[in-house]
Amino acid sequence: MKHFHLFYSFLFFCNVTLIFSQDNAFTGYAISTVNQDSIVTMETYGYANYAEKKLYAKNTIQPIGSVSKTFIGLALLIAQEKGMLDLDTDINSYLDFKIQNPHIKKNNIITLRHLATHTSGIIDNEAIYNSIYTFEKLPQKSLHDFYYTHFYVNKETVATLFSKNKAGKSYSYSNIGAALAAYIVEKVSGQPFNEFTKEHIFIPLQMKNTGWFHHEINLNQFSTLYDEKDNELELYSYDTYPDGGLKTTITDLSLYLIELIKGYNGKSNLLSTKGWQTYFSKNFNSSSLQPKNIKEKEPNIGVFIIYFKSGMIGHTGSDLGASSVLMFDPDENKGAVFMANEDITSDNLNTFKTLWKMN
Numbered sequence: 001m002k003h004f005h006l007f008y009s010f011l012f013f014c015n016v017t018l019i020f021s022q023d024n025a026f027t028g029y030a031i032s033t034v035n036q037d038s039i040v041t042m043e044t045y046g047y048a049n050y051a052e053k054k055l056y057a058k059n060t061i062q063p064i065g066s067v068s069k070t071f072i073g074l075a076l077l078i079a080q081e082k083g084m085l086d087l088d089t090d091i092n093s094y095l096d097f098k099i100q101n102p103h104i105k106k107n108n109i110i111t112l113r114h115l116a117t118h119t120s121g122i123i124d125n126e127a128i129y130n131s132i133y134t135f136e137k138l139p140q141k142s143l144h145d146f147y148y149t150h151f152y153v154n155k156e157t158v159a160t161l162f163s164k165n166k167a168g169k170s171y172s173y174s175n176i177g178a179a180l181a182a183y184i185v186e187k188v189s190g191q192p193f194n195e196f197t198k199e200h201i202f203i204p205l206q207m208k209n210t211g212w213f214h215h216e217i218n219l220n221q222f223s224t225l226y227d228e229k230d231n232e233l234e235l236y237s238y239d240t241y242p243d244g245g246l247k248t249t250i251t252d253l254s255l256y257l258i259e260l261i262k263g264y265n266g267k268s269n270l271l272s273t274k275g276w277q278t279y280f281s282k283n284f285n286s287s288s289l290q291p292k293n294i295k296e297k298e299p300n301i302g303v304f305i306i307y308f309k310s311g312m313i314g315h316t317g318s319d320l321g322a323s324s325v326l327m328f329d330p331d332e333n334k335g336a337v338f339m340a341n342e343d344i345t346s347d348n349l350n351t352f353k354t355l356w357k358m359n
Contacts, residue, residue: 027226028056029340030250036261036333039254048223048341051232058251061209062223062341064324065317066175067253068246070260071197072182073116073304077275078200084188087113087278087303094184097152101162110167115181116303117283119168119291122177125160129175132239133320137214139239143183143193146239171284171291175243178304182242193242204270205259207252213237217247223341225321230342233321244319253326253337257314260305261328261335264313279303280313318344 028046032039048056079085085094090109092098101108101121114120128150134140141149150157163172186193194212202210211217214235225233238245248256262268263276271279282300283289294300300307306315314327314335323344328335 026340026342027230028060028223029338030056030058030060031339032250032254032337034254034258034261034328034335034337036258036265036267038258039251040334042250042254044250050224050226050230056223056341059209059221059249060223060341061217061221061247061249062225062339063245063247063319063322064253064326064339065244065319065322067315067317067324067326068242068244069178069304070315070326071201071246072178072185072242073279073302074201074270075185075193075197076112076116076181076303077271077279079185079189079196080278081272081275082189085112085184087111087116091115091180091184094188096187097148099147099151099180101167102159103162103164104166108166112181112184113283113289113303114167115177117289117291117301118171118173118177119289120174120177121162121165121167121170121172122174122180123161123163123172124174124176125157128157128161129240133236134238135234135236137235137237139237139241141239143179143186143239143242147180147183168289169291171293171295176240179240179243181304201256201270202252205252205255207248207255210246210248210252212241212245212247214247221249222247226342227321228343236320244317250337250339253324253339257326257328257335257337260314261333264328264330265333280305282307 026046027050028048030044032042034040042058044056044058046056048054048060076087080087088111091112110120150161161176163170182193185196189196209217209221227233259268259270263271264280266273266276268276280302282302284291284294284300297309298306299309305313307313312327313330317324321342323340323342325338
């Protein structure tokens, strides 16, 4: 699942509706602003299906790409508070097969914190990652089968899924590493990850139009997705679905962002105050994690939640026919959500930048 920082200084409470409504760079899109109490503004533009002239609406469902990873982080902390796991324990303590970096034979313990900060040494083998996509409503493999096959059974592929860096020593954004953290939640809880997040996140937050798989959502509300040439894409799934496969609406994702802002201020019941502090605590440049190759525009990270150089906290997401931004200003306790049924390209990004400069 692609993660982009093209909107790293994403606007919040400015003339966002004016900016986006002046242009049809995306077939369909929505934008909202929130504070820690409620949704402040919400606007939708364009079409959920252009050929049918079906409008993009507040209940239109689409994938959100790597913004999904923030839900993995929250699930990790929920599981930790239930005594199911610990972020700083060797991941092999939770698995029934061993995952080991073949380039480093000794003294290389990988923890969930390493996975959550993209410092585990696990990297995205492009050929393997591209092969996990299927134009079906369900993934080809379960999370267990994917990791058991590629990290244990198939010895030839293991080396291609690891860098030569010890855990904690180098930052390398990894979708496969992120979904491994979700699999461990699944393993220790005894619940499929999609069911765990539904029970502990979606239902408590009244996210009624949110799910990981197509059968969990109302397909009548699902947006058609478009490629960079405005061609319609078929429904698709992939094996490592937690790294970017969440499907939701602008309304539900706005409710989620409100809860994150509440959590940052210790006012959410999803986690204890200590749990939220762990979720948002900056991990880099601490005594334990000082990795190389940290992104200049994303200098720090909590538990799958990014600190941007602009001062904002959140995540961005991009996948086939979908893009999203979820961010908030911790000083103002205000945030914004953006969703579109097309991937971010240089064409629509330049339009955005031009319009932003005009306002």
